[in-house]
Amino acid sequence: MARQYILQRAPAAAGIHIDYAAELNEQQLAAVTASPGPLLVIAGAGSGKTRTLTYRVAYLLENGVDPRNILLLTFTNKASRQMLDRVANLLPVDASGLWGGTFHSIGNRMLRRHGTVLGYSSSFTILDREDQKDLIDTVVSGAGINPKEIRFPKGDVLADIFSFTVNTERTIEELLAEKFPYFLPLIEQIKDVHARYERKKKATNSMDFDDLLEKTLRMLKEHGEVAAFYRRQFQFILVDEYQDTNKIQADFIDTLAAEHRNVMVVGDDAQSIYSWRGANFKNILAFPERYPDAQIFKIELNYRSVPEILAVANAAIAPNVQQFRKQLSATRDTKELKPAIVALRDGGEQAQFVAQRILELRDEGIELDEIAILYRAHYHAVELQLELSRRGIPYQITSGVRFFEQAHIKDVAAFIRFVANSRDEVAFKRMVKLLPGIGNKSADTLWRAWEASLHANGEVTNWSERLVPMPVGARSKKSWEQLAYTLDEIAPRGAANPPSEMIISIVAAIYDDYAKANFSNYDLRREDLNQLAAFARQFKDAHEFLSQLALISNVDAEAAPNQNAETEAVNLSSVHQAKGLEYHTVFVIWLTDGMFPSARSLEAPEAIEEERRLFYVAITRARDELYLTYPQMRFNAGYGDMFQRPSRFLKEIPTQLLEDWQVGRG
DNA sequence: TACGTGGCGCTTTTT
DNA sequence: GCGCCACGTA
Numbered sequence: 254m255a256r257q258y259i260l261q262r263a264p265a266a267a268g269i270h271i272d273y274a275a276e277l278n279e280q281q282l283a284a285v286t287a288s289p290g291p292l293l294v295i296a297g298a299g300s301g302k303t304r305t306l307t308y309r310v311a312y313l314l315e316n317g318v319d320p321r322n323i324l325l326l327t328f329t330n331k332a333s334r335q336m337l338d339r340v341a342n343l344l345p346v347d348a349s350g351l352w353g354g355t356f357h358s359i360g361n362r363m364l365r366r367h368g369t370v371l372g373y374s375s376s377f378t379i380l381d382r383e384d385q386k387d388l389i390d391t392v393v394s395g396a397g398i399n400p401k402e403i404r405f406p407k408g409d410v411l412a413d414i415f416s417f418t419v420n421t422e423r424t425i426e427e428l429l430a431e432k433f434p435y436f437l438p439l440i441e442q443i444k445d446v447h448a449r450y451e452r453k454k455k456a457t458n459s460m461d462f463d464d465l466l467e468k469t470l471r472m473l474k475e476h477g478e479v480a481a482f483y484r485r486q487f488q489f490i491l492v493d494e495y496q497d498t499n500k501i502q503a504d505f506i507d508t509l510a511a512e513h514r515n516v517m518v519v520g521d522d523a524q525s526i527y528s529w530r531g532a533n534f535k536n537i538l539a540f541p542e543r544y545p546d547a548q549i550f551k552i553e554l555n556y557r558s559v560p561e562i563l564a565v566a567n568a569a570i571a572p573n574v575q576q577f578r579k580q581l582s583a584t585r586d587t588k589e590l591k592p593a594i595v596a597l598r599d600g601g602e603q604a605q606f607v608a609q610r611i612l613e614l615r616d617e618g619i620e621l622d623e624i625a626i627l628y629r630a631h632y633h634a635v636e637l638q639l640e641l642s643r644r645g646i647p648y649q650i651t652s653g654v655r656f657f658e659q660a661h662i663k664d665v666a667a668f669i670r671f672v673a674n675s676r677d678e679v680a681f682k683r684m685v686k687l688l689p690g691i692g693n694k695s696a697d698t699l700w701r702a703w704e705a706s707l708h709a710n711g712e713v714t715n716w717s718e719r720l721v722p723m724p725v726g727a728r729s730k731k732s733w734e735q736l737a738y739t740l741d742e743i744a745p746r747g748a749a750n751p752p753s754e755m756i757i758s759i760v761a762a763i764y765d766d767y768a769k770a771n772f773s774n775y776d777l778r779r780e781d782l783n784q785l786a787a788f789a790r791q792f793k794d795a796h797e798f799l800s801q802l803a804l805i806s807n808v809d810a811e812a813a814p815n816q817n818a819e820t821e822a823v824n825l826s827s828v829h830q831a832k833g834l835e836y837h838t839v840f841v842i843w844l845t846d847g848m849f850p851s852a853r854s855l856e857a858p859e860a861i862e863e864e865r866r867l868f869y870v871a872i873t874r875a876r877d878e879l880y881l882t883y884p885q886m887r888f889n890a891g892y893g894d895m896f897q898r899p900s901r902f903l904k905e906i907p908t909q910l911l912e913d914w915q916v917g918r919g
Numbered sequence: 920t921a922c923g924t925g926g927c928g929c930t931t932t933t934t
Numbered sequence: 935g936c937g938c939c940a941c942g943t944a
Contacts, residue, residue, distance in 0.1 A: 329934090357934050382933085462934050529932065630931045635935090655933090692921050726920090804934070829932045851931055867932080888935095 271311055271343055277304070284517075284550040285309045289489070291510075291544035292517040293537070297581040298566065298873035299557025299835065302519055303332070306493055307339045309517060313489055314346050322488040324509070325353035330805065332493060332833060352487070356502050358804050360465035363472070363483065365796070370476045371468055376796055378459040378670050378677045379803035381658065385412045385461045387679050391697075392449045398442060406436055406443070412461075415447055419463035420499040420531025458676045466501045473508050484512050494833075495520035495540075499531035507543065514544065522577050523570050526829060526867045528859075538577070555581045557835055559588045561910070562872065562879050568906045570869040573862050591912040592872075592879035594903060599886040600843075604640035606882065606916055607840050611646060611823060614838055614878075621647065623837035625824040627871045629849035629864075633842060634825050647822040651830045657802050661768060661778045662785055666802060668759045669752060672744035673795040675703075675713050687767055688736060690728035699723060713747045716740035732763075739763055752789040752798040756782065828871045839875035841868075844883040845897035868902045881911070 273282055281301055284294045285308045296302035306325075313323060327333040333353035340348055352359060365375045380388060386408035398405050406414070414436075418428050425444055429437050436443065454460060460468060473480040490510050492498070495518035498506075510516040518540060525534035541547050555563055560583040567581060597603040611624055628634055631652065641648045656662065664687060670680035681703060682696040691699070702723045713719065717737035725733045739762040743755040750758075760782050768782075769775050792798035824836065843849055849868065854860035872879060883899050 355934065465934085526932075527934095530934075632930065690921070694920055728921095827932065853931075 271308070271315065273308065273312065277301075277308060278552075278554055280550060280552045280554065281305045281308070284552065285312050287517075287548055287550070289513075289515045291514050291540075291547040292550065293540045293544075293547050294517065294519040294550045294552060295537075295577055295579065296519055296521055296552040297555060297579060298521060298524060298870070299555040300552040300581070301554075301556055302493070302521070302552070303336060303833075305552065306491055306517075306519055307336045307343070309491060310336065310340050310348075310351075311343045314340070314344055314348065318489060319350070320346065320348040321350035321352075322486060323351045324359070324487040324490045325351060326356055326359065326490070326492045326506070327353065328355065328494040328497060328833070330354050330358060336493075355804065356498075356505065357462055357465045358800075360469035360505075361800055361804060363469050364460070364465065365800075367472060367476075367479045367482075368468065370479060371472055372455065373460070373468070374458055374674075376458065376674045378457070378674045378680065379465070379800060380454075380459050380461040380679065381803055382409075382412065382462070383658065383663070384459075384679045387682075388453060388457075388459075389415075389446070389450055391678075391682075392453055393446055396442070396446055396449055398446075403439070405439060406433075411443070411446060411450075414443070415450070416461075416463050417531055419467045420501055421533070422500045422504070453678075456676065457678045458674050459679070466505065470501060470505050470508060473505075480508065483509060488513055488515060490516045492516070492518040493520075494524075496522050496525035496534045496537045497527045497532040498536050499527075499533055500536075501531075503533075503536045516544075523573070523579075523866055524832070524870050524873075526832065526863060526870060528863050534575075551579065553579055553581055554584050556584050557876050558583065558873065559585050559590070559877055561587065561591050562875050562877075565592050565879065565906055565910050566869055566872045568910060569872055569902060570865065572905050573865050575862060588877060590878065591910065592875075592881065593914045594911040595880060595882040595914040595916060596899070597882060597884045597916060599884045599888065600636040601640075602916070603842055603882050603884045604636040607637060607842065607880075608640045608644050608646060610840075610880065611641075612644070619837050621821045621823045622649075624840075625826060625831060625834070625836040625838070625874060626840045626842060627826055627828050627831050627874065628842050629828060629851055629867070631827055633848060637825065637842070641823065647820050648825050649822040650825040651827070656781070657805060659778075659781065661764075661772070661781060662802075664767075665756055665759050665764055665782060665785065666799065668740070668743065669749070669755050669795055670799060672716075672740060672747075672749045672755075673799060675707060685736070687763070688729050688732045690726050695726065695729070699725070715746065716744065736763060749795040752792050752795055753786050755795070756786040756789055760786075828867050831874050832870055835874050835876055837876050838878040838880070839871070840880045840882060841871045842882050844881050844900040844903055845887070846900055847897070848887075849900055850902065865902060868900075 273285060277285060281304065284292065284305050294305060296305065310323065310325065314320060325333055325336065327336070337348055337351065337353055352362070361379065364373065368375065368377065389411050390408040393405065393408065414425065414428060414433065418425055425447060426440065429440060454464065473483065487509055490506060492506060506516060518537070520537050522534045522537050525532060541549060558566070563581055563583045595606060597606055607626060614624060615621060626637060634650065638648070638650070664683065667680040667683040670677050671684055678700055681700055685691050685696050685699055706719050710719065717740070720737035721734055739759060742762070743750050743758050749755065765779070768778050772778050789798055792801065846855070850861055850864035854864045881903060883897065883903065885897055887895050887897050
């Protein structure tokens with residue numbers, strides 16, 4: 254019988270107390286020290302939202318709340334990490350028992366612990382968008398739908414549809430009627446595919462991103478004992494960026510908080526920019542209706558930006574009809590420098606302007622990593638990257654293709670996924686298709702054989718024993734055997750080695766040759782794989798490693814391996830990914846109708862409002878200097894050169910708030 | 920059945 | 935200026 258031994262937390266060190274009144278302004282202080290119960294904090298941009306949440310956590314801890322009883326939901330994992338670091342700096346406590354992270358990562362943790370009540374083993378695989386699309390495609394062909402006969406939506410469109418129904422808690426009918434009316438005639442087949450997809454995920458012991466929310470919520474709703482467990486555990490729930498939650502996330506919070514109702518949500522309706530992911534800023538508007546006893550706090554003092562920038566921000570968001578009216582007021586002194594509006598001839602000249610200005614700023618002593626160039630879509634940045642490279646200006650880009658989503662990373666991860674979850678069909682097929690002579694058809698045949706072997710023989714203890722006898726073509730025979738023995742090596746007797754060792758083995762035995770033969774930029778990819786192995790060293794356990802791989806975001810990427818942390822660099826980022834960040838100087842580029850706001854949003858007033866919020870987010874990233882630039886011409890493949898209209902958002906800003914820069918050519 | 924080549928269309932944002 | 939798909943060949 255094991256002895257139970259409980260470690261007690263050290264009592265809060267005497268003498269170390271936070272002087273909340275001295276460190277927070279009046280509005281922040283009220284929110285931080287509010288009595289338990291539902292709390293809504295409307296926090297304008299740059300008003301110390303993170304600070305308020307951080308101090309609230311510290312306040313709870315100082316008042317004797319056990320860290321294990323706190324749940325902190327944030328928009329990125331990085332945000333949660335930063336807040337906890339700051340709490341640790343404020344208080345001499347070990348807050349490691351506190352659960353913090355994104356909704357998806359928290360769902361993942363809960364499902365790994367208790368998902369067995371829904372019939373999932375704790376070793377389930379997480380499908381990213383590409384995996385999801387692959388699996389839906391196999392389901393579609395398995396459903397006997399002949400794409401040559403009817404125009405059936407492709408896997409990624411179906412993934413969009415299914416995902417939206419989960420995140421907004423609506424039915425497929427409703428969604429199709431509203432967003433895809435032309436697919437309505439196919440509704441029965443689409444529903445059939447959906448049912449098959451759900452069964453397939455269950456059979457392969459895998460979950461897509463949406464399942465991490467949906468299955469978690471279902472688990473709480475259908476299994477009272479699990480719900481009771483987590484309600485007891487999470488006595489205090491804090492939610493950051495509440496304006497970007499969707500229906501299911503709001504439901505998740507409400508379900509967890511159903512008894513104690515100690516839930517603090519913080520957000521800014523003017524910064525809601527994720528409606529395409531089902532986010533609904535009406536969650537924040539309607540919070541007081543769902544919690545009629547909620548205390549409401551408004552934090553409207555802006556500490557970030559100079560008054561000139563703030564005036565532009567206030568003007569930019571003003572035309573939006575749907576919002577909590579609020580007026581941010583500046584605390585900083587004026588610098589007598591108005592934000593610039595700059596017309597350029599074309600994208601190339603815009604890039605030259607930005608690059609040249611950056612060099613001047615550097616000469617003035619502004620560090621490069623205090624400068625950001627923000628844009629609506631990643632492809633807007635191509636000319637700029639060229640120009641920066643040409644001038645030798647180092648830059649860092651939170652790119653569209655994420656490190657962990659690159660083909661070579663996912664290829665190697667497929668091996669690990671498969672040994673970690675031998676029912677992972679997507680991983681199996683991806684892995685075997687790397688071998689010469691094996692394509693879709695053979696992969697499918699092999700998968701059936703593998704499934705049969707799982708049925709007949711149960712858990713795997715020896716990979717090669719089962720795999721080698723399977724029917725493969727003569728051309729693939731040799732590499733097939735090598736694959737089988739590699740699996741033996743990385744997961745002897747079925748038990749996976751540490752992730753980092755697995756990566757090294759897979760690359761050495763199989764993938765290095767594959768990469769040489771298939772990629773023209775072999776060196777780069779090989780280097781990525783080395784970095785992946787280095788990154789993996791912090792994980793002992795394959796599931797932990799794989800979850801991290803799937804759930805880490807671009808903005809989290811500083812934890813990722815592809816950073817050249819030493820060199821100081823200018824930041825290039827989409828506005829979405831810059832949310833929550835701030836810089837000394839911000840350039841917002843491609844401010845033309847069709848680029849920002851994006852062409853797709855131009856017809857729908859609701860979409861325009863969201864674009865305007867996005868514009869507002871971009872402006873409010875700037876502390877001291879802001880440049881709004883727009884090219885007057887765009888070179889466009891296919892359509893020829895096109896004249897560009899300045900963004901309608903620029904016309905909404907009173908001209909006296911901006912300084913018009915006339916750029917000549919030297 | 921696997922895989923290379925040529926034509927066409929078209930560009931958002933991400934856990 | 936690029937990625938996806940369809941087609942044709944080995």
